[in-house]
Amino acid sequence: MAKQSTRPAPADTPEFVRALREISLAGRALSIQERHALHDAGATAAEDGLPLRNLITGHLEEMWRSWASLPGVTGARTTDDLKRVGENVIRAAEDAVGELTKGYEETQRWTVRREESLRREFIDDLLTGHDVGHLAERAERYGLRLAGTNVVAAACSSKPFLDSDAASANVQSAMSLRFSSRQVLVATREGLLVCVVPHDLAGAPEEFARRVGEVVGRGAQWRVGLGQPQSGPGGTVRSFEQARNALELADRLDLADRLVKAADLLVYQVLLRDSAALGELVTAVLEPLRQARGGAERLVDTLTAYFASGRVTTATAQSLGIGVRTVTYRLDRVRELTGYRADDPAQGFTLQVAVLGARLLGWPNSAP
Structure with missing residues (x-):
């Protein structure tokens, strides 16, 4: 050696x-x-x-x-x-x-925790409107062009969405694969799963809704609200609020649609802008229905189905699962108690608005 x-x-x-x-x-x-x-x-x-x-x-x-x-x-x-x-x-x-x-x-x-913290801070500021002056600069890090026009979709489910959920991660991954990760931002906010995309990214809101439906499962209750396109750093806040309000209105109205658009619910927003006057209308027109046997709820449900069917009694009966004669009897009972005929154009319009107001305000389960 x-x-x-x-x-x-x-x-x-x-x-x-x-x-x-x-x-x-x-x-x-x-x-x-x-x-x-x-x-x-x-x-x-x-x-x-x-x-x-x-x-x-x-x-x-x-x-x-x-x-x-x-x-x-x-x-x-x-x-x-x-x-x-x-x-x-x-x-x-x-x-x-x-x-x-x-x-x-x-x-x-x-580094991952720091990036997640910065991302969470950015998303909070983006959806609440804080630090608007620097949002556009920070958004470039995530591929968002806040100077352009974006739209926000918000998903709710019977189980709140959390950052740590596999469901949230799966939707984010699927959206990034379907579109560019530089065009789509998916995050959680207050139990909602939120998606921010350019307004001209065709099919993105529908794809987001489809992915949400896949991850929550067939038996789960879920819905996606879609805000209107808004421009500028503050536009994302407005679109998010519209999406959230669309979810709330859809829940009040018990809509069957999985994807509800704020633009389609503007009439309800108009009604709610003067909730005091709407409450007075509901009380004046529908309060007598409380005198009906079994309460007012069955008659209100019948009116809702009647107006939704285009004022066709056979379609109303089919949607409610009852006989046509029962529908006719209930409509007659409404006329007797309120003095309004559902099949009269003018009187029916007053009834329809009052019924919409009742659903928006939670009547008859609560005072309008």
């Missing part, structure tokens, strides 16, 4: 190789300081975007390149001596890989 070298390590020898040289001689493990240095090297690589595989491969290549020149190897006198050196060096290499990986993964997790 070759004689042990006593020359000092060159000044430019990497710290890892320097440690291996000492370990080959002393048979020790990595020191705390050396472990910290490797941990920091892994963290730095993660910050710089260097793949972990390249980082580990680079250190192992350094070990193999320096193996023949390690003092413990050149100074080994027997096969057993060389075997002990090999065991110590390989053990140190294993520990080095562990420290590199630990530093790398810890930094990656921190």
Whole structure:
């Protein structure tokens, strides 16, 4: 065997190789300081975007390149001596890989948490209108063009949507694959799953609704509200409020549609702008129905179905699952109690508006 070298390590020898040289001689493990240095090297690589595989491969290549020149190897006198050196060096290499990986993964997790925190902060500001002056600049990070026109869809379900839910992640992933991730922003807000897209991205709201239906399951109750296209940083707030109001109105009206558009519900918004006057109308027209046997609710439901069917008694009976004679009897009872005929154009219009108001205000279960 070759004689042990006593020359000092060159000044430019990497710290890892320097440690291996000492370990080959002393048979020790990595020191705390050396472990910290490797941990920091892994963290730095993660910050710089260097793949972990390249980082580990680079250190192992350094070990193999320096193996023949390690003092413990050149100074080994027997096969057993060389075997002990090999065991110590390989053990140190294993520990080095562990420290590199630990530093790398810890930094990656921190980076992910930081990115998620920044994303959540941006979404909160975007949907509440905070820090409007800097929203457009921050939006570029997520591919949104707030200077353009965007539209917001909001999904609700019997189970609130959360950031950690697989359902939320699945919808976000599906939308990013179907469209560009730079065009679609999906996030949770107050138990809703919210999607922000350019208004001219054809089919995006419908695709969002379809994906929501897939992840919540057939038996679940769900609905998507769609706001109107709005421009500018503050437009996203307005569109989100419209989408949320559309969900609320659809729930009050017990609409069957899975995708409800704020633009289609404007008439109800008009009615609600003067809720006091609407309440007076409901009270004046429908309050006498409380005198009916079984209360007012069955008669209101019959009127709702009657107007929805285009004032056709046979279609009304079919939708309610009752006989035509029962429908006729109930409409006559409405006329007797209120003085309004449902089949008269003028009187029927008053009844229809009052019925819409009743549904919006929760009458007869609560006072309008």
